Amino acid sequence: MATGDPAALQASLLEQRTLVKSMATPGRAGIPLGVMKVLDPRQLKPDITETERILTVLDETIVKLEITRLIPRVIGSLERYARMLGPEITSSLLEHHKLSVEIQQLLTSPGDEESKRAVEQHLKCSLRNILRLFLANPLLYYGLKHEVRVRESPADVFIKAFMEFRDFTLERLLTSPDEEKEKIQFMKDISLQVEKNTETISALQEELAAVIQTRDEELKRKDKMIENLKTSMEDLAKDCEAEIQHIMEEGENQQKEDEKASKYRCARLKQEVQLLGARFNALVLEHRASELVLRKEKCKAEREIQEWVQKYDIDMREKQATYDELQAVYNDEKDQLALLMEKHALLLQEYAEIEEERRMLKEKEEEAARIEARRNDAATCIQAFWKGYLVRSIYKSKLKKGKGKGRGKGKK
Numbered sequence: 001m002a003t004g005d006p007a008a009l010q011a012s013l014l015e016q017r018t019l020v021k022s023m024a025t026p027g028r029a030g031i032p033l034g035v036m037k038v039l040d041p042r043q044l045k046p047d048i049t050e051t052e053r054i055l056t057v058l059d060e061t062i063v064k065l066e067i068t069r070l071i072p073r074v075i076g077s078l079e080r081y082a083r084m085l086g087p088e089i090t091s092s093l094l095e096h097h098k099l100s101v102e103i104q105q106l107l108t109s110p111g112d113e114e115s116k117r118a119v120e121q122h123l124k125c126s127l128r129n130i131l132r133l134f135l136a137n138p139l140l141y142y143g144l145k146h147e148v149r150v151r152e153s154p155a156d157v158f159i160k161a162f163m164e165f166r167d168f169t170l171e172r173l174l175t176s177p178d179e180e181k182e183k184i185q186f187m188k189d190i191s192l193q194v195e196k197n198t199e200t201i202s203a204l205q206e207e208l209a210a211v212i213q214t215r216d217e218e219l220k221r222k223d224k225m226i227e228n229l230k231t232s233m234e235d236l237a238k239d240c241e242a243e244i245q246h247i248m249e250e251g252e253n254q255q256k257e258d259e260k261a262s263k264y265r266c267a268r269l270k271q272e273v274q275l276l277g278a279r280f281n282a283l284v285l286e287h288r289a290s291e292l293v294l295r296k297e298k299c300k301a302e303r304e305i306q307e308w309v310q311k312y313d314i315d316m317r318e319k320q321a322t323y324d325e326l327q328a329v330y331n332d333e334k335d336q337l338a339l340l341m342e343k344h345a346l347l348l349q350e351y352a353e354i355e356e357e358r359r360m361l362k363e364k365e366e367e368a369a370r371i372e373a374r375r376n377d378a379a380t381c382i383q384a385f386w387k388g389y390l391v392r393s394i395y396k397s398k399l400k401k402g403k404g405k406g407r408g409k410g411k412k
Contacts, residue, residue, distance in 0.1 A: 051174065054169065055169075058166040058169065059166070065159050065162065066159060069159070071130065074144065084144070088133060089140075102119055106119060139355060229283055233280055
């Protein structure tokens with residue numbers, strides 16, 4: 001493996017480790033369909049009758065809990081909501097309020113346990129009756145839900161937990177054993193992949209440290225060799241000078257006697273000096289060539305590391321751009337959903353008002369019809385009485401005439 005700048009290579013390894021950690025998080029790409037269904041409960045749809053029944057029971061329980069949470073607030077402002085609730089629900093709420101006050105008084109003061117249980121039973125029956133009335137009119141419940149403002153309370157925490165239980169139940173009901181096994185196997189594969197990547201990074205770091213240590217040791221050894229050669233050359237030059245001086249002194253002393261021998265010896269020494277100088281130059285050239293090869297290898301390693309860093313940066317920019325696009329689409333859809341929910345709430349409120357107006361008009365029409373029917377019955381009764389009176393009057397007049405005629409005949 002080629003060596004390079006240790007700091008740059010370590011930074012690149014840290015970035016790769018961050019990428020491996022991000023890859024360990026399961027995403028949409030490369031995930032089997034069964035595991036995707038388990039990891040994303042929003043894609044689950046009930047396809048079994050028993051599952052639908054269980055979900056219906058859970059949803060109705062959530063609605064009942066929310067209605068129960070609204071009841072104290074509605075009772076506190078009963079005059080305000082009486083027209084919307086109607087007489088039946090209003091009377092039920094008043095009765096429920098009375099029972100609540102009574103049970104509170106019984107709980108605060110020691111008394112008969114049987115009376116307490118009886119009041120509690122009446123209170124439960126009253127609550128069930130109120131829930132039944134609200135469930136029979138879902139539009140009324142949704143209208144109150146958007147109109148009544150309820151402060152946060154421990155009941156909200158319980159309702160939220162129950163909703164999470166409903167989602168968990170749905171997930172468990174719609175997750176088959178094969179999908180569960182597939183999910184477990186997928187998580188194991190992810191863990192193994194993370195472990196492999198961690199081991200690879202550790203091996204690369206160890207290899208990098210070993211290469212850096214080897215390079216430093218090689219450079220130190222070559223530097224020490226060069227210093228030793230320089231020292232040996234300096235010592236050799238000093239030795240040559242001392243030897244020459246000694247020879248010159250001996251030559252001066254024995255110039256006449258050993259002139260030829262001294263000249264021969266000086267020529268031989270000069271030849272040795274030249275050979276040593278040529279050897280020194282050859283060693284310098286050799287070390288320079290070796291240093292040039294090492295520098296080329298170093299530059300090559302730096303270029304390779306720079307190319308890998310650039311490739312990594314390009315990949316990360318592409319992934320970041322894809323993530324930004326998906327985030328923008330998600331934000332747009334979220335804003336559209338919020339706008340549609342606001343419109344839906346306004347339409348529900350308007351629908352409740354229209355239904356209330358229709359109900360009032362229907363009651364007026366029924367009242368007018370009842371008055372008209374009463375008038376018709378009264379008119380019929382009067383007409384019948386009048387006709388009977390006329391008939392009786394006619395018969396009476398005829399009877400009187402008949403009696404008069406009989407008396408006249410007798411006289412004759």
